[in-house]
Amino acid sequence: MTEPTVGTSRAAELRRQLTEELKADGLITTAPVERAFLTVPRERFAPEVTLEEAYKKGVVVTKRDEHGITISSVSAPQIQATMLEQAQMDKGMRALEIGSGGYNAALMSELVGQDGEVTTLDIDPEVTDRARTCLKDAGYNDVNVVLADGEDGCPQHAPYQRTIVTVGAWDIPPAWIEQLTPDGTLTVPLRMRGLTRSVTFTRQGTHLVSTSAKICGFVKMQGAGAHTERLLLLRGQEIGLRFDDGEPADPDQLSGMLDTERIEAWSGVEIAALEQFDTLQLWLATALDGFCLMSVDRALDAGVVSPQNKLACPAAVDRDSFAYLAVRRTGTGSETRFEFGVHAFGSRAREVAESMNAAIAAWGRSHRSGPGPRISFYPATTDPQALPEGRVLPKQHGLVVISWPDTGQVASHNLNDKE
Incomplete structure (x- = not known):
């Protein structure tokens, strides 16, 4: 040939x-x-x-x-x-x-x-x-x-x-x-x-x-549709918190936060080694005010935090405290499993950790095997009373609403952004 x-x-x-x-x-x-x-x-x-x-x-x-x-x-x-x-x-x-x-x-x-x-x-x-x-x-x-x-x-x-x-x-x-x-x-x-x-x-x-x-x-x-997220750097440039919306009103409150004791709390929610959990990320983004993604610069990493994902780990900020998603191994060999939990810092670390763990537990009970959320997009002029229940994300041209199926196991919360 x-x-x-x-x-x-x-x-x-x-x-x-x-x-x-x-x-x-x-x-x-x-x-x-x-x-x-x-x-x-x-x-x-x-x-x-x-x-x-x-x-x-x-x-x-x-x-x-x-x-x-x-x-x-x-x-x-x-x-x-x-x-x-x-x-x-x-x-x-x-x-x-x-x-x-x-x-x-x-x-x-x-x-x-x-x-x-x-x-x-x-x-x-x-x-x-x-x-x-x-x-x-x-x-x-x-x-x-x-x-x-x-x-x-x-x-x-x-x-x-x-x-x-x-x-x-x-x-x-x-x-x-x-x-x-x-x-x-x-x-x-x-x-x-x-x-x-x-x-x-x-x-x-x-x-x-x-x-x-x-x-x-x-x-x-690029172009007219470009949108830049807000990056908040901690410990020099070692750790970054990326906010797509809802960034802290007073980010200076987080100064020195990582010098406080790290609180660890575990949810009891476990997954198998190859089990998918991408709905957990979106559920946390829906359920938690102050949601952001934490990134760690590998070249500068001093081990202060140990996130589930160093590139984009789900996290949440509440005034002078914050928490992020953590994972620990709970089994070995063919029985390897992993448990989700939370690491938190700041004066209200335990409270913030409990809030995130409660959201993880709710996902484990009601959404881990479910169909995932319904995502809707409404004109910006839509009457708020006409929107379905869920997390409302204001955009330039409209409103994104993330709604999860009602299983009767998750308490009803007001999930609308306070912007």
């Missing part, structure tokens, strides 16, 4: 292997998505890396900013499979992708077929030029590639039966809703109190209601 033929054969084998892995992981569940992954040559959209690297289950970075932060990439295939399955595209549909890279648009093109239409847009001309070149090289000449700020959607090719946002969004601009057909859906990596979930929304009158929500991660949106 000639060298190009060998490369083509190897690429096809790697596509098959990747697709089988995604099926085994339960991420590809339908035949159309499977066919799309078997068909689209991912390597054509990642020429910067080797063939093997292009088909790994990870992100292929295509552009970084001056600080080395990723601002454009070919997303991890497991995330793309998840979102495409959430969107449930069909032949003949008109679809929009906000945040371009080329590969995902090609997958979408396979799903909607020759009678459908795919538009992909991005705010960065380097990204759209690259996407256009890669799509042409892979034979997807009918995809509309548009240079525009995603905040405004793409009115010239609207309306859309499916819109997929492939950048992290803090808000949902009106254009995204207005450009949907009445039965259209929006799949968006929505950031809520620092946690991102890929949420598929359907329209119900003037508001949106989720049909699914999956854990995910994306580069943040």
Whole structure:
């Protein structure tokens, strides 16, 4: 065989292997998505890396900013499979992708077929030029590639039966809703109190209601839709508390807090070694005022804190005290289990620890095996009395409401933000 033929054969084998892995992981569940992954040559959209690297289950970075932060990439295939399955595209549909890279648009093109239409847009001309070149090289000449700020959607090719946002969004601009057909859906990596979930929304009158929500991660949106979280540094730059909203009114109260005794308290809620607990994070973000994410600089780590996750550990601040999620091993070998608990600091450490442990226990009783929350998006002008019960997160363009199923085991609380 000639060298190009060998490369083509190897690429096809790697596509098959990747697709089988995604099926085994339960991420590809339908035949159309499977066919799309078997068909689209991912390597054509990642020429910067080797063939093997292009088909790994990870992100292929295509552009970084001056600080080395990723601002454009070919997303991890497991995330793309998840979102495409959430969107449930069909032949003949008109679809929009906000945040371009080329590969995902090609997958979408396979799903909607020759009678459908795919538009992909991005705010960065380097990204759209690259996407256009890669799509042409892979034979997807009918995809509309548009240079525009995603905040405004793409009115010239609207309306859309499916819109997929492939950048992290803090808000949902009106254009995204207005450009949907009445039965259209929006799949968006929505950031809520620092946690991102890929949420598929359907329209119900003037508001949106989720049909699914999956854990995910994306580069943040640029342009008019950009939103910067508040970073509060403790102990120099060793520990950071990241607030997406509801930051402390007087952060100086936390000065010296980490010099107090660390209080440890355990909830009695245990999980198996491989058990998923992503709903716990979102439940804590819903149940706790002062919720934030704690990050520890590994290079400066002096061991003052020992969080469950040093990159983004759920935490909560209450005036001059704070607590964060901790985990300890409670079993060994095949019986390995882990118990959730809390480490807390400050003059009210025990009280804050008890509050977080109560929330963990409530999750363990009522939500660990449940369907997860319903996430709704309402216009900003909605009468508060018309909103469902839940945590209300004010955004620029509307109100996100996170509501959990009523099991009768969790006391009713006023979970609205006090902003």
